[in-house]
Structure formats: C-alpha cells, structure tokens
Amino acid sequence: MVKFTGEELRKIMDVKHNIRNMSVIAHVDHGKSTLTDSLVAAAGIIAQEVAGDVRMTDTRADEAERGITIKSTGISLYYEMTDEALKNFKGKKEGNAYLINLIDSPGHVDFSSEVTAALRITDGALVVVDCVEGVCVQTETVLRQALGERIRPVLTVNKMDRCFLELQVDGEEAYQTFQKVIENANVIMATYEDPLLGDDQVYPEKGTVAFSAGLHGWAFTLTNFAKMYASKFGVDESKMMERLWGENFFDSATKKWTNKNTGSLTCKRGFVQFCYEPIKLLINTCMNDNKEALWPMLRKLHITLKSEERDLTGKALMKRVMQTWLPASNALLEMMIFHLPSPATAQKYRVENLYEGPLDDAYANAIRNCDPDGPLMLYVSKMIPASDKGRFFAFGRVFSGKASTGMKVRIMGPNYVPGEKKDLYVKSVQRTVIWMGKKQETVEDVPCGNTVALVGLDQFITKNATLTNEKDVDAHPIRAMKFSVSPVVRVAVRCKIASDLPKLVEGLKRLAKSDPMVVCSIEESGEHIIAGAGELHLEICLKDLQEDFMNHAELIISDPVVSFRETVLEKSCRVVMSKSPNKHNRLYMEARPMEEGLAEAIDDGRIGPRDDPKVRSKILSEEFGWDKDLAKKIWCFGPETTGPNMVVDMCKGVQYLNEIKDSVVSGFQWASKEGALAEENMRGICFEVCDVVLHADALHRGGGQIISTARRVIYASQLTAKPRLLEPVYLVEIQAPEQALGGIYSVLNQKRGHVFEEMQRPGTPLYNIKAYLPVIESFGFSGTLRAATSGQAFPQSIFDHWDMMPSDPLEAGTQAAIRVADIRKRKGLKEQMTPLSEFEDKL
Amino acid sequence: MEFESRYEISRTAEFIRGGNFTKAALQFPDELLKDSVRIVSSLRDELRRVGESDAERDGNAKDASLFVMADTAYGSCCVDEVGASHVGADCVVHYGHACLSPTSKLPAFYVFGKAPMSVSDCVKNLVDHAMTSGKPVLVLFGLEYAHLIQNIREEVVEACESRPQLEIQFAEVLCSEMNPPDKQNICNQGMVPAGILTDDKSFETLPGTRYGIGGLVWKLREGRKMEDSLLFWIGSDNSAFANVVLTFNGCEIVRYDATENCMVTDFSQQKRILKRRYYLVEKAKDANIIGILVGTLGVAGYLRMINQMKELTAAAGKKAYTLVVGRPNPAKLANFPECDVFIYVSCAQTALLDSKEYLSPVITPFEAMLAFNSRTLSVPHQLKLNISSTRDTQWTGAYVMEFRDLITSSLTESRSHSKEARFSFLQGGYVEDFDNQENDEEDEEGALALANATEKALQLRDTANSLVKRTVKSGAEFLATRSYQGLEIHNKNSLPEPYLKGRSGRAAGYLDEKSEKENF
Secondary structure: OOOOOHHHHHHHOOOHHHEEEEEEEEOOOOOHHHHHHHHHHHOOOOOHHHOOOOOOOOOOHHHHHHOOOOOOEEEEEEEEOOHHHHOOOOOOOOOOEEEEEEEEOOOOHHHHHHHHHHHHOOOEEEEEEEOOOOOOHHHHHHHHHHHHOOOEEEEEEEOHHHHHHHHOOOHHHHHHHHHHHHHHHHHHHHHOOOOOOOOOOOOHHHOOEEEEEHHHOEEEEHHHHHHHHHHHHOOOHHHHHHHOOOOOEEEOOOOEEEOOOOOOOOEEEHHHHHHHHHHHHHHHHHHOOOHHHHHHHHHHOOOOOOOHHHHOOHHHHHHHHHHHHOEHHHHHHHHHHHHOOOHHHHHHHHHHHHEOOOOOOHHHHHHHHOOOOOOOEEEEEEEEEOOOOOOEEEEEEEEEOEEEOOOEEEEEOOOOOOOOOOOEEEEEOOEEEEEEOOEEEEEOEEEOOOEEEEEOOOOOOOOOEEEEEOOOOOOOOEOOOOOOOOOOEEEEEEEOOHHHHHHHHHHHHHHHHHOOOOEEEEOOOOOEEEEEOOHHHHHHHHHHHHHHHOOOOOEEEOOOEEOOEEEEOOOOOOOEEEEOOOOOOEEEEEEEEOOOOHHHHHHOOOOOOOOOHHHHHHHHHHHHOOOHHHHOOEEEEEOOOOOEEEEEEOOOOOOOHHHHHHHHHHHHHHHHHOOOOOOOEEOOEEEEEEEEEOOOOHHHHOHHHHHHHHHHHHHHHHHOOOEEEEEEEEEEEEEEEHHHHHHHHHHHHHOOOEEEEEEEOOOOOEEEEEEEEEHHHOOOHHHHHHHHOOOOOEEEEEEEEEEEOOOOOOOOOOHHHHHHHHHHHHHOOOOOOOOHHHHOOOO | OOHHHHOOHHHHHHHHHHOOOOEEEEEOOHHHHHHHHHHHHHHHHHHHHHHHHHHHHHOOOOOOEEEEEOOOOOOOOOOOHHHHHHOOOOEEEEEOOOOOOOEOOOOEEEEOOOOOOOHHHHHHHHHHHHHHHOOOEEEEEOHHHHHHHHHHHHHHHHHHOOOOOOOEEEOEEOOOEEOOHHHOOOOOOOOOOOOEOOOOOOOOOOOEEEEEEOOEEEEEEOOOOHHHOEEEEEOOOOHHHHHHHHHOOOOEEEEEEOOOOEEEOOOHHHHHHHHHHHHHHHHHHOOOEEEEEEOOOOEOOHHHHHHHHHHHHHHOOOEEEEEOOOOOOHHHHOOOOOOOEEEEEOOHHHHOOOHHHOOOOEEOHHHHHHHHOOOOOEOOOOOOOEEOOOOOEEOOOOOOOOHHHHHOOEOOOOOOOOOOOEEEOOOOEEEOOHHHHOOOOHHHHHHOHHHHHHHHHHHOOOOOOOOOOOOOOOHHHHHHHOOOOOOOOOOOOOOOOOOOOOOOEEOOEEHHHHHHHHHO
16 A cells, blocks of 8 residues: 555655655666665555565566566655654754655666666665676666766665575675675775765765665665664664674674684674674574574564464565565665755755856756755656657656746757757646656646656657746756767668658657657668667667557568778878869868877867867877867867867968868868768868968859868878778676686677676676677677577677777778678668779879 | 651641741750751751742741750750740740650740660560569650650550450650640640550540659549559650659559660669658758759749749748759859758759759759648649648658649648647757747848847857857858858058969969979
8 A cells, every 4th residue: 555645745845855866776687676666665555575576667568578677767755754763864854754756777788878867867876786796887887877977876785685595605705795895886986986975985884885685675784783782782873883894803702892803713703793694594594484493583583473474484484574674675765864865965066067057147056055946947857658659758857946737948958059049949837747656646846856757848858858937048958968878779660661651750759759868860861760779779669669659560670780980090191182173272181090089089078169279279289299289270070060070270371261161161071971981970080181272263262162172182081091990899798607608708709709808706606708899790699698608698788989990991802891882782872982083183 | 767757857847837936946955966957957948848838828938047056054854945035936846855844935846856666575575564563554655765656556456465454554745846834725736645455435535533744644544543553664764764763653663775675673773762852851851041943944833833932931930042053063052051951943854963962952842842841731632741740741752743733732721830849850859940939030030140140159158169050040140150251351451452473374283383293
C-alpha cells in the first residue's frame, strides 16, 4: 500500500531543506534497479516481500526481458523519519518528513546519455559498486560525469550476499576487497575533485559508504552497528564508527582495542568482529534452518518476525530476517538524508555550472538561493513517452520559482542565442505532473528544488530546453548537457511501402524526442539516418521506432554505417594553385596536419571561433608551438564553423585579401564538410593561404569566382598532402575469468582489435582487459565474444578516438582505397575519385 | 534518309504559307546548327515554289524572310520567343528535341527530326517484355522517333494477333504545331491519333483519365492506375526520359535504346535522383532566403508561377529575391551566397539541375511547394500530397515537373496556424520559423534589419571576431554579418591616393609574374 498521498507529497515539496534529488548510478549489472526496489518498497509502493525481484523502475517490457535498464526512470518517494533516526542530523530541516526524488539510471554504456540527463536534475548520486567486480569502466565514466556536474556521491558496496553465500570468504579477506573497492572509487573522485564541492571522497567511518545486498533487501552503514555497540562499550557513536573501520583491532579475549593486529587468534579487525561476523553467523544459521539457535539470536537483536514468517526456511527466511534486522531503506535513506545535499545547499555551488548568463543577475541569484518566489528557471533534461501515443512529458527540474498549470513559459531550445528569436517559443503548460510510483499525479504547481513533468510542451522541445517565465526576456538559458558518448553508429532506414513515408517521418520525430542521444537526420542522398551510441542503443531505438512510433509499419534497415574522417599525413608537397572560372583570380594554398591534440582541443571547445583571440593565441603558442602572430590569423574553423579544421592566412601584403575572406570561408566550410576522398568530413587539417592574385575589378573577384575556387584549391592541397582516412575506434573493456582470455584474444585479433591493458582484479579470479577496436569491426562483436567465451565475457565499448588508417587511399588496392570506394558507392558518387588535375591549375 | 524529308521542309513551308507569316525565326539547338544553312536554302526554295503557285492563284505573293536563331538564353528545348521578337518574327520553327511547353505569344512549328531505328528489333523487344511482365504496356518514346511509331504499331498488331492477352497502348504526340493560348486552338495536325490496340473504339470518347508528359498524351481506362502499367520508353536517356522516371516513379519502367539496339532495365541511378530531390526539399525547409531564378521567358504562365512562388515564400515567412541570370551555372549562383536555396522556374525538361556543384541547391517549383506549403493544396489528380495534421507537407513520392500543373492548384484555403513546431531533419530537432510567432512585426523588421543587426553586433562582444554564419532573414542582414561590406572610406585622409602602375599582360600570367612562372 502506498504510504503517502499526493497532497502530502505536494506539501513536502515546499520544504526545500527536506528534499533530496538523487540518481542511482553504476556499471551495468551492479544492482541499481534491484537496490532501488528496496527504497520504493519502504515507501510502500511495492510490497517488501517482492522488493529486489520486481525492478519497479524497469517499466518497459524489453527492460524486464533483457534484465537491463534502458531508460532512466524518476520516482518521488515520501518518508516520515523518526526523531531517533534524525537525532544526529546537523543540517537544516523542517519536520521529519522527507521527499526523495530518485532517478534510476541505466548502467550499460550505450545508454550513458540517460545518465547524463538524470544527473543534471539531481544533486546527489548513489554510486553502486559490485563488491566482487569492483569499480568498472562505466562506474568511472558516470562518476566523472557526476563530479563534472557537481553532484555529490555516496557509495554503496552492493551484492554483499555474494560474499556470504557464493564466495564464502572470511572476514579479513572481505574487508580487504571492500577496502580496495572504496579506495578505487576514491581515486577517481580525487582525480575529478572540484574545489567548490569540497572533499568528495567517501569514507565508511563517516557514514558515506553503505554495504548492501539489493537482492535481499538489506544494507547497513557503520552507523547502524555503531549505534548498537556504542552503549555497550560506553563510547559515543562517532568514536565507535571510527573503530569499526580501518586499522582498529579488537581482541575478544583481552577486550582491548589496538592499532595493529597483535597476532593473537582472538584479535580481529573491528569491522570483522562486530559487523561482518555477526551477519555471517546470522545468515548461516538461517541458511542451515537452525531455528533453535536462531530464535534466541533474533530476540537478542530485537527482531520480531510475524508468525507466518517463522515458517519460512532457507533463503526466504534469511531474506526476511535480514530485511527486518537491517532494512536497506533505513541505511540508504539515512545516508542520503545525512550526506547528500538538499537543493537549497546544492544549488549554491551548482549555479555557476548551470547558468550561462552573468552570475549576478536575478536568475542566477534565484537559482543560488533556490528561491520559490523568484523567477522560474526550469531545465527539461529529457522527454518521456506518455501513455497517450505520440505525446511526451517534458521531464525536468525546477531550479527556481514555481512551474504551475496553465502558466505561459518561454521555451529556449539548445540553439537559442540571447537577444535573438531563434529556437524560442512562448507556450502554456497544460498540466504539471509528479511521478508517484506507477501513477502520475497532477498538481497545481511545483516549486523549485523538485523534479516535474510538464504536459503540452512536447511539440516544441526536441530533447531539452530551458523554461522561464513569459516576461523574463533577459534570462539566459541553462547550459546544455555534455554527453560522454557520441552517436557514431548509424543506419539508414526506409519504408517498405513508399506511401508510409509520412509515418516514418512522424516516427523519427518521436524517436528523436524519446532519447537524449539518438540523432535522426537526412543524408545528402536523401536517406533517413538514425545514429546511436552503440549497437545495442540502435537496436532499442529501431525497435521503439517500429513498434511504438510507427504502429509496426514495415521498415528496411541498412547495415550499420560508420562515418569516417579525412585528414592529411604531411605538409603538401608543393604550393598548389587554382584559378577562378574566369581565370582572373588565383588562390595558392598548402595543407598540413594539425599539431597533435589540437583537433581534440577544438572538439572540446577549448579552442573555437568564439574565443577571445588573446586566450586562443596563448593556448596555441604555449601548448602547440604556434607563432603568436600566426594564431591571430586564423580565418575560420570548419565544418559548421566549429569543426576541427582551419584556414590560416599566411599571405603578406596582398591587395583586396579582406574582400575575398568571406568567400574563401564559404568555400572552406563546404569543402571541409565533404572532403576530396569520399565526401566525409575533414579532421585535423590546417589550410594555409599562401598567396592570392586577384582581378583589379571587384566585379570579377566576387563570390561566384572565389567560392568554388577556394573549394578546389582546398581539395588540391588536401590531395597533395598525403591524404588519409581516419576511422573511429572504440575503447572496449572486458571483464572475464582467466579461462576465457584465450577466446577474447582470438576474437579481438580477428576483428583488428588490440589489447593494451590486462589486469587481474586483486582478490578475484577476474581479469580486466582494455582494448582498442575499430567501430566498423564492432558489429556483432558482443555476440561473437559471448560465443567464443561461452558467455563469460561481456564487453563495454565506448567511442574513444579517431585512428588513422595507415594505407594510402590514392593507391589502388589498399585497404583505405577499398574503404573509400565503398563509401563512394554507398553515397552514389562516381566510383573514381576526382583526380588532382581537376582541382589544381597550372600557370 | 534524304535531307528534305528529315527536316520536313515541305510541311514547314506549308505552315509558313498557311499562316501568312512574313518573318519566320528558325531556332536551332547547337548540335543541328551545322545544317542550318542547308535548311534555310532549301526552305527558301520550297517557299518560293509554293509561293509561285499561290501567286498564280490569288496574286498577292509575298516573300517570307527567314532568320536563324542559335545559342538560346535558356534551354534549347523551349521556343525562344524573346529572341524571335528581336527580329520581329511572327512565327518560330523549332528544330530538334522539344519539350512542347506551350508558348505565350508566337505560334510555333516543331520539327523533331527523324532518327533511324530498327523497327522489327524494337517490336520484338516490346512484345517479349509485354509477355514476361504480364502487365498492360504503355509505350512512350522520344519525339525524334515519333515518325516510326505508326510502323511499330502496325507490326505490334501483327505480332499480337496470336496473343490476344497482350495489352499494348501507345501514347501520341500532342501536336507539332503550337499556337499561343489566346488563339485557343491547339491543333493536332499531321499526327494520326494512336488509339488503343485492344480496343479499337475512338480514343477521344473513351472514358478515362488523361495523362500527358513532355508532349506525349495518353488516356487510361477508368479504374486503372498508372502504377499498374509497364512503361516502355523508346529513345535515349535524356532529360525527357528522366522526367518520365521521376513523374511515374511508382511504375515499372524499361527503356529501349534505339541507337544501341538494346534494353536497359536498371534505373537505380534515377531512383537515387528522386531521393536526392527529397533531401533537397528537406533542405529547402530550413532556408530563410530564397532566390527565384527566372529560367524561361517563353513558357506560358511563367509570370504567374513566379508570382505564385513569391506569395508562397512570403506566406512561409521567408524572403525571396527574383533573379534573372540566363542559364544558371555554379559560378553565377555563387554570387548570391545569401540565398539558401534557389527555385528554378523553367520548362519541365531543364528544371532538374543536379545541384551538387552549386553552393546552394536548386529546386523546382513543385519542390518549393512541398517545402514551403503549410496549407492544403488542391492538386491535380496524379499529385497526392499527404497533408498531415502538422504544418509539414509530407511527400509520398508523387512528383510533378511541369509548373503548369501546379498553377491549377488553388491556394485559396486560409492558412491555419499549426500547433507544432517544424522538425528539421538536417538539424535533427525542432526549429522555429520566424513567421510562426511574429507575423506582424515582419515588415518593420525587414526595413530595419540592417540597423538591428548592427545594433546586435555591437551588443555581442565577440561577433566581430567570429565568422559564424548566423541565421539571417534578408540580404541586408546577411551583408551586415559579412566581414567585408564594401569599400572602406577613410574620412580622415581626403587627399587622393597616389597614382600606381597596375598589372599588364594576360590573366594566364601577367607580365610581372613571368619570373615566377619559370620557377614552377
């Protein structure tokens, strides 16, 4: 039975100190959704007995079927805490009622974008780590993201039951494993430490680490045990907590605490003695159905079971007993309430990460103070399909002010530029909705600090947007989210029946909305393209498209297509020249590869068209060895004015040069988008304008003459600078037992992958392998790998970098040349590349 | 084949005589120009001969003067009425391939030329294909083969006698003589109606839907759709054929190449074109500034079409500029970098430009309608637009080349403000169109665009530096975003610049570059 009503929930939303917005993040299969269940159960939305099996937050059929979370799901939970539980809480609070807005996120790397969307609207993160597998690649990725967003993490070491039931390790060994896990996590946290967030590392003795068994619904922090023992030892709880972790040993014979192991048999580490072994004992007693021994133990621990529960045996009994003794919700809730920030606290330091505008205007202040009476600032981070086919809820977080039903809001899309009218709409909110478990509750308004779903705006928001009050025309938008993955895998879709095209178009529109990462676009050739982060991601997207958004209309889906990039290996072998159509203008250019790391710096936005020229020339001269003056002569970046290629003016004393700059820039934007090899984007090429000869009459050096000439001379300089193809490469992380390694290596070899790191996880038989794998070879990789290792290896791939194909695409028969021919064929271009002589002219 | 009959000298003379024309302009495409002198001389002889016999009869003989026109400003398939008016001609004789677009002022006579072909081979292929496909066959052909169609038909009738299940229908040529619409009598001179083989009844009275493309017309029986037929094209792979493929993209099409004597059945390239056009439509939806290219001054109704396009773009909240550049080429159009897309108003057979080499795409009026229309079109029968509830007009594959078919579509329905923003597949998200919200401010905005833009440039601290092409709504705004906006006048220095010696020589290498040349 749901233990709270919509009114209660709405009331608590006004109490900003008693709200916690948090997301649950982890590597895939570390038990996020299962653990979330216990929290949901504590709020009464599902029965305690089934917690851990229902996976309440996996709402989709395919999520349940595959056993993985695909979409992040939000849920608002209301808890009444007891005075007893809160007596040590030092922060601000009003009353004992707490609202937890919890978002369960997917762990598979292909769905990282969902995690990003979840993190943006929360202030704290519960990081779940499997106690055996430890910190994995995705744990690191999501932690990095969380810290980038200034999200405070707490950790739970999950799947404790494996230690007791599966591995049967002894206390000291278990302690070492846990210690290692926590240490690894702390290393990552320290790496991405943010001065404003303060010390973000987690410590068991401070209560920021929990130990849990999601499947069985129990968990504890050292606080639980400290409370139990504090009175017994006559010390206060905090002192007790310190003793329960780290180098503190207790000798049960001498009843003495020491700082190191005395070597005596009865001397055990505090944690082992007082936490691990009691649990172990209780579990073993339950598992052995030793009820005579069990009842006195339970009495001692003040555990009372209902009469029907007393008849349970084995695992079921154990689960029930542990749930009653150490309910997961208590430990986790306490950790969240005590150690995760309320919106009022978090927004103080998050504001500068969030707000794009000046940090002293009314909007920034309202966010900083989490002011419900301030102007509305709301960020929509994702769109959630509604049960009403084709419509979406806009799901987001109110950072200041109130979002209410019927109010008119300004919608600022991702391309909105303050002061312009681009990507801006004024529309009214039809309804404001909050999520209460499975059902949604319509409320009058939602104040700041809470998550909210809005109805009626879905026809104006593609993926995300900033909402403000209609009249607040000077508000700047909230910064766009930065994703850790990029859509590198693409397929072309078309309808089996041509007249279904409108259905496809409508379906693609909806698909684009339903996922934060997927990109639906159209190619030059007129094909509809869907791009996703990985194979699994695409598979889910295509399934959604076909089944949910197109009513099962038949689709023809092409093989996955990978986009390449074109670059150059060396400086052009000579200065090339092209003449304008009227032969009166000549452009001389050279191409050269950019310095290493420069293309990445442009990708990251460290260098870009909007930089302050001084800052730019400083970075270029200090990091990349550019001449200071030269750095000021960058004409533009491209493609799309921001891409990782540029044109630099190297001319000296040329007349009218400023006149043709715009035309050369246009020609460069065009050429860098469609390179000379296979019309793929260029990457990492710097074009130097060496000289120009122009007609004296302005009429004869207009855009018509210069634009296409600039394009031709750029192609000519690309072709003379040893052009090369770049292919995208995944970083693959595989975790597998030793006997599977042979299979992994052979599959990787066969797919042109190479391993660059192999490490055994201390204390486990598992190996961690990191390898590079070309994206184009990655299709079907998971399947092949599973087959070769009889299901023991599970890869996680994430786009890592662009790798140069060593062979020369201009030389017939090489691998690169074959690849170029393939791309040209797919795009419907002429099979043969246009020869250099078409682009370069002779005097 | 002897010269006279190939160029239909006697019929041409008859036409000139019959219309009492005094000045006839003979329009030649480039490839026939070499025969022009011989044609003129034999035509003059013929005219004189006919004239003498006429003069004997009624006594008011007058000589018609003949003018040769070459290098037409637009496509050579259209009648160049403007060129003809320069010499004050009162009729035009058009040689070579024609699109048979109606003329607006002058009567025209078409000489298609007579290309040779192996009739029996063609018939054999035709019957074979009809047998294997099992569909009714519709025969279309290049106009240069029109003279042989009668022979083919007869042979087909013969071949089909043993196979009554075959259904082969021939299209017929619209006319070989064209009068401007005000005379209202497009005659069907000289061409025998094709009729329908399986059904020997009169063609005109038969109920059915009438179709026409590129000067060919035919009728389909009631209840039959074009998609059911197999199209059999006799002729080369030219723009007329491309039009057929695009227009009837739902049909199965085969081509008999008369010069090679072979069948061509693979048209994946043409199908690609259709998809490419679809992309261009999507791209046009994102455009803000439109250039309307005048591609004809002869085809009837072009002015109306241009006006219609202007209205269309204005209604879609976009700015349109009308440009006359003659036959477009990439260099000419690149002089208008502010235009995001060009609409090319011209005859159907020159309208399709593969705009790969162009900075901005060039689309047809039909595509423009797809892209910019937000209201319901009442459209000709073969044009089915699916109007979804949103403001995007969705394309289902139907295609219209001739803009005359579009003029008939009424534009009376009121424009409904739709609820949803437009989704751009190029940007992968919603984009708003300017008109959507501020229709009223539009005019004021346009006039003050430059001032506003400059003002903004001053506000944003880094605009001067960034070369980001921002969305601009008009040419003036575009200019404002350019880094070079024209001559800079330095007021402080009023003294005339010193006199400098310029370059001399030819563009291929000026005199002062001679030394450089040796280095290369």
